[in-house]
Amino acid sequence: MDNSTVFELPEIxxxxxxxxxxxxxxxxxxxxxxxxxQNNCVEFKNMMQSIGFSDKNVSKVEDLxxxxxxxxxxxxxxxxxxxxxxxxxxxxxxxxxxxxxIFLDKNTSMNQTRIxxxxxxxxxxxxxxxxxxxxxxxxxxxxxxxxxxxxxxxGFSIFASKKMFxxxxxMTLNIEGIKTFIEENPSRTxxxxxxxxxxxxxxxxxxxxxxxxxxxxxxxxxxxxGWKKLIDQAVDSNTFKAQLKSVCSITKVHDYxxxxxxxxxxxxxxxxxxxxxxxYSDIIVRRTKDFSICKKGEQGVIQLLSLLPVSYPGHSILTxxxxxxxxxxxxxxxxxxxxxxxxxxxxxxxxxxxxxxxxERNKRY
Amino acid sequence: xxxEIRDINFFVGNLPISEELLLNQSSNEIFSIESIDFLSDIxxxxxxxxxVRDYPDVATxxxxxxxxxxxxxxxGYFTSSNFRIGRGIVFHITPGNVxxxxxxxxxxxxxxxxxxIVKVPSKNFEQVDIILRSINEVLNTKNYKxxxxxxxxxxxxDRDNNATSYFSNLSDVRIIWGGDxxxxxxxxxxxxxxxxxxxxxxxxxxxxxxxxxxxxLENKRKLAQDFYNDTYLFDQNACTSPQAIYWIGSEVDVKxxxxxxxxxxxxxxxEKKFELQPVISIDKLTTFYSxxxxxxxxxxxxxxxxxxxRINNSSTHLDIESHRCSSGYFxxxxxxxxxxxxxxxxxxxxTLSYFGISKEQFKSWLSKSKPIGIDRFVPIGRTxxxxxxxxxxxxxxxxxxxxxxI
Numbered sequence: 011m012d013n014s015t016v017f018e019l020p021e022i023x024x025x026x027x028x029x030x031x032x033x034x035x036x037x038x039x040x041x042x043x044x045x046x047x048q049n050n051c052v053e054f055k056n057m058m059q060s061i062g063f064s065d066k067n068v069s070k071v072e073d074l075x076x077x078x079x080x081x082x083x084x085x086x087x088x089x090x091x092x093x094x095x096x097x098x099x100x101x102x103x104x105x106x107x108x109x110x111x112i113f114l115d116k117n118t119s120m121n122q123t124r125i126x127x128x129x130x131x132x133x134x135x136x137x138x139x140x141x142x143x144x145x146x147x148x149x150x151x152x153x154x155x156x157x158x159x160x161x162x163x164x165g166f167s168i169f170a171s172k173k174m175f176x177x178x179x180x181m182t183l184n185i186e187g188i189k190t191f192i193e194e195n196p197s198r199t200x201x202x203x204x205x206x207x208x209x210x211x212x213x214x215x216x217x218x219x220x221x222x223x224x225x226x227x228x229x230x231x232x233x234x235x236g237w238k239k240l241i242d243q244a245v246d247s248n249t250f251k252a253q254l255k256s257v258c259s260i261t262k263v264h265d266y267x268x269x270x271x272x273x274x275x276x277x278x279x280x281x282x283x284x285x286x287x288x289x290y291s292d293i294i295v296r297r298t299k300d301f302s303i304c305k306k307g308e309q310g311v312i313q314l315l316s317l318l319p320v321s322y323p324g325h326s327i328l329t330x331x332x333x334x335x336x337x338x339x340x341x342x343x344x345x346x347x348x349x350x351x352x353x354x355x356x357x358x359x360x361x362x363x364x365x366x367x368x369x370e371r372n373k374r375y
Numbered sequence: 376x377x378x379e380i381r382d383i384n385f386f387v388g389n390l391p392i393s394e395e396l397l398l399n400q401s402s403n404e405i406f407s408i409e410s411i412d413f414l415s416d417i418x419x420x421x422x423x424x425x426x427v428r429d430y431p432d433v434a435t436x437x438x439x440x441x442x443x444x445x446x447x448x449x450x451g452y453f454t455s456s457n458f459r460i461g462r463g464i465v466f467h468i469t470p471g472n473v474x475x476x477x478x479x480x481x482x483x484x485x486x487x488x489x490x491x492i493v494k495v496p497s498k499n500f501e502q503v504d505i506i507l508r509s510i511n512e513v514l515n516t517k518n519y520k521x522x523x524x525x526x527x528x529x530x531x532x533d534r535d536n537n538a539t540s541y542f543s544n545l546s547d548v549r550i551i552w553g554g555d556x557x558x559x560x561x562x563x564x565x566x567x568x569x570x571x572x573x574x575x576x577x578x579x580x581x582x583x584x585x586x587x588x589x590x591x592l593e594n595k596r597k598l599a600q601d602f603y604n605d606t607y608l609f610d611q612n613a614c615t616s617p618q619a620i621y622w623i624g625s626e627v628d629v630k631x632x633x634x635x636x637x638x639x640x641x642x643x644x645x646e647k648k649f650e651l652q653p654v655i656s657i658d659k660l661t662t663f664y665s666x667x668x669x670x671x672x673x674x675x676x677x678x679x680x681x682x683x684x685r686i687n688n689s690s691t692h693l694d695i696e697s698h699r700c701s702s703g704y705f706x707x708x709x710x711x712x713x714x715x716x717x718x719x720x721x722x723x724x725x726t727l728s729y730f731g732i733s734k735e736q737f738k739s740w741l742s743k744s745k746p747i748g749i750d751r752f753v754p755i756g757r758t759x760x761x762x763x764x765x766x767x768x769x770x771x772x773x774x775x776x777x778x779x780x781i
Contacts, residue, residue: 053668060667060674078661085668298653300680311653330657356654361701362472363612 016046017320019121024132024288025345029338032347033071036292039317040074040325041065047323050089054323071292072303076313076328079110079271088113090321101158101270110270115321122274122318125290126165133264133278134169134230140195141170142188142229144204144213146177158270159205162234165273166203176204176213183216185223192224199228205235206265209254210245217257227259234266234276241354247283267352271324275316277350282342284349291316293348295335296328298356309334309353330356383538386495386507387514388528396525397545402461403488405775406449409522410485413513415442420509426501432475433502439761440482448486448763452771459775461488462571463547468539468561469493470553473613474500479761480550481529487774492528492542540564548573548774554614573773575614575766578725579696582617582755583713586624586632588731598730599639601756605728607649608759610702615726615758618699619706621716623732629709633676637683644682655702656681662700669698676707691719713740724748725766728755 027035044065047054054077063075081087088095094115101110114122143163150160167173174191178184192200204213209231217224231254240250251263267285268276275291287293295310296303304310312329319325333352341349383390391397403410418440427433438444452459465484469477477495484491495503507529514520514527532538543549543564550573551558558574566572582602592598606616622629659681667673670692676685686706688695695706710716713736727749729737737752750767753760763770 056671057664057667059671060663062674077664078657080657080661081664084661084665298656298681299651301656311657328657328660330654356657357652359652359654359658359701361610361612363609363614363616363701 016042017117019125019290019317022289024129024290025286025347027289027346032289032292035289036315036317037068037071040071040315041068043317043320043325044074046320047089047325051087051323053085053087054089071315072294074315074326076326077323078328079269079330082110082112082271082322082324083108086111086113087324088322090115095321099158099161099270099273112270112273112324113322118319118321121320123165123168125274125288125318126276127168129276129278129288130166130169130232133232134201135199138169138171139199139201140191141167141173141201141203142176142191143167143173144176144202144209144233146179146181147175148179159235161270161273162205163203166201166232169201176202177208181212183212185216185220188224192226197228199230200226202226202229202231202260204231204233206233206237206250207235207239209233210240210250214254214257218253221257224258227261229260230262230264231260232264232266232278234268236355237352238355247279269314269327269329271327272314272316272319274318280341280343280345280349284336284341284343285351286341286343286345286349287347289347290318293333293335293350295333295350304334306337307334311356312352332356382532382536384531386529386531387510388523388525391525391528394545397464397490400490400526402463402490405452405459405461405487405771406445407488410488411442411445411449412517413519413523414440414445414482414485416513416516416519417506417509418442420513421506424505424509426505430502430505433505435761436475436478436482436506439479445486458778458780459487459772460778461490462774462776463489464545465489465491465548465550465774466542466546467491467493468549468551468553468557469495470557471496471498473552473609474502475506476552477503477529478506480552483763483770483774484550485527487771489548489774490526492530492546494539494542495529495531497531497533546570550774551575571773573768573770577723578614578766579699579723580615580617580726580728580758581619581621581716581724582728582730583621583623583716583732584632584636584729584755585731586622586628589632589636590628592731595635595639596643598755599636599643601754602636602640603643603647604756605758607644607647607703611704612701613759615728615753617726617728617758618704619695619708621708621710623710623712626709633685633707637676637678637685641679641683649682651680651682651702655700659684659700659702659704662698662704666698666706691715693719695719696721696723713737714744717744717746720746720748722748726751726753726758728753728758730755 048058057077058075061075068074095113096116097114097119099112099114145159145163150163174187176184176188247265254260254263265279266276275288277285277287277291279285292315294303294313296313297310309332312331312333313326314329315326331352332354333350335348335350338348339346418437421427421433421437427437467477467480467484469480474496477493481491481493514523539561543566546566547570549566549570551561552575555577558576609616622632663675663684663686666686672689674687676687678685682703684704688706688708691708698706729752
């Protein structure tokens, strides 16, 4: 495969490969990606050299190395000429914290949109739909510097035949606006999209005060961004769904799991409540004590692999999220591939000793 | 004054009624009988406590305070016609993650005849509680209450409290343990013009091992245990913990020595049921890859699991100290002589722990090669030993003033 083929992402199914077909297809593409990044990103080449990586020793996906996501905060990593970078995405970090920088060229950016669109359409039913964004418009105003929230909103906006922002710029809920929007689109599936915590805090909590003013029984909510803040309030996935249903009759609620380092190849929560890899991505759960592979059901740290990152070496990353794989090819929802759950994030270290250098250098998020 | 400072927890002493009450008290001569009695009573009280058995660091402190030990130390300061008395009020800011450090700092403050204000870590440590219980019990015996009335304060308060600036303003000497950021923060509170400061900033430490001496060593297990005490006991996060290991010898000898050394260390980790904090594995990987990007000539040695990470460097690196992690991340180098360390060592270098090299060798190397840094050369296993000379400061002399009578 020459370099040009790496840039061409094949049009394949999303959730129908059996384990063996997936392994062959995915591993071959992955090895090509490793070659591409080693040839085009000197930092990546140095890293692979330091661990003595050779694709000749790779016989399965589990043999592939992984970059810890924090590296994208420490270094500017890209595998295309700098002038080809058309967009730089950043992780959402509060002020003063370092953020991940992800460099996209036209091709990778297009593939992200394409795959995201296919994955989400498969859950929405394909057609473009009226969309309510549970956020405020000012979130996406700065077009040059993409935050993860803005990237999510912009990414999902491709499904909108028309759209509205549910929140005013002061983050208050525009209930009247939403009512009108629903009335203008009778008997159509409406897509609701937002970040989990914002949905809870600024949508659910507000609706609770007004009980039964919205009927969204015909809508699909897709939300993501993590549970950390909600777990602090003792709200888990089931509670979240039940509470939302109680205030606006919505029944189709899908969480998604994705990282700014792998935008596009997201993992959607199925009807049975599991997150799914698509043919374009894979997941491996590892033990932190030695990075060996966890057994089915065993909790460990999540390695994510994606075929999309070509302009930057984010094709195999080690997250700091904890989760476990529940099975492969046999989820009750009918989708093939691995299905899994995420439980949270690794705790910060508590160290003995007098040095405070350490804490400063390795500050996380 | 009550208006000015609040939310201070006094474990020993009370908020003084006036600043004058503190400032007008005189200091005592160094190694006064009262201070030696008091410390040795604390030692006895501690050693009688069954709970001390669970805390070797507290036991070590108790031993340090024995009358015999203090008298031995005293000898070193009374060789000439030396008349030294305490500088006055000493404000001690002790580190948040080394529980017993405050007690050593107080030890020096007492032995030098000063009035002491000691800030203990805001985090709760059983070791701190045990020592405070002892101090308070001993204070209730003999006539210590009146001797130390308004002379001994042990306090705890939150970071944003303005007590730091209040106490700083009163202090003749301010001691700051605990690193660059803490020092930077504390220095926002000025001390009076005549006052002095002793600061313990972030340091970097290394170990040097003579490979052939190691190969000939009978009790290799003991050395592994000693090395464990220098590193893993404090998550390799103490300023004295070696981050880089320099092996002196031929490639062949070093390979052989390394193999045994690290395997024995792993054995000790297994026996102690050492558990690496999960996120540290990722810290190590991140540090390693950052280093690989910067140097391009490093490789990772294969060890069992993530407990010990060994980074093989094929050449020495001037800024190696910026690639440090914690809890078992070791950069390794092979060198032929100590002189190869000269260009690398800078002001931040503190402890060089060693095996298989003689004191005499270090002495002649020091006078010949004059490294810019390194304040102490210590055998492996003794990096954490407290000494009244720390980071190049003689604490007794720094906390007292020499009075001239001519």
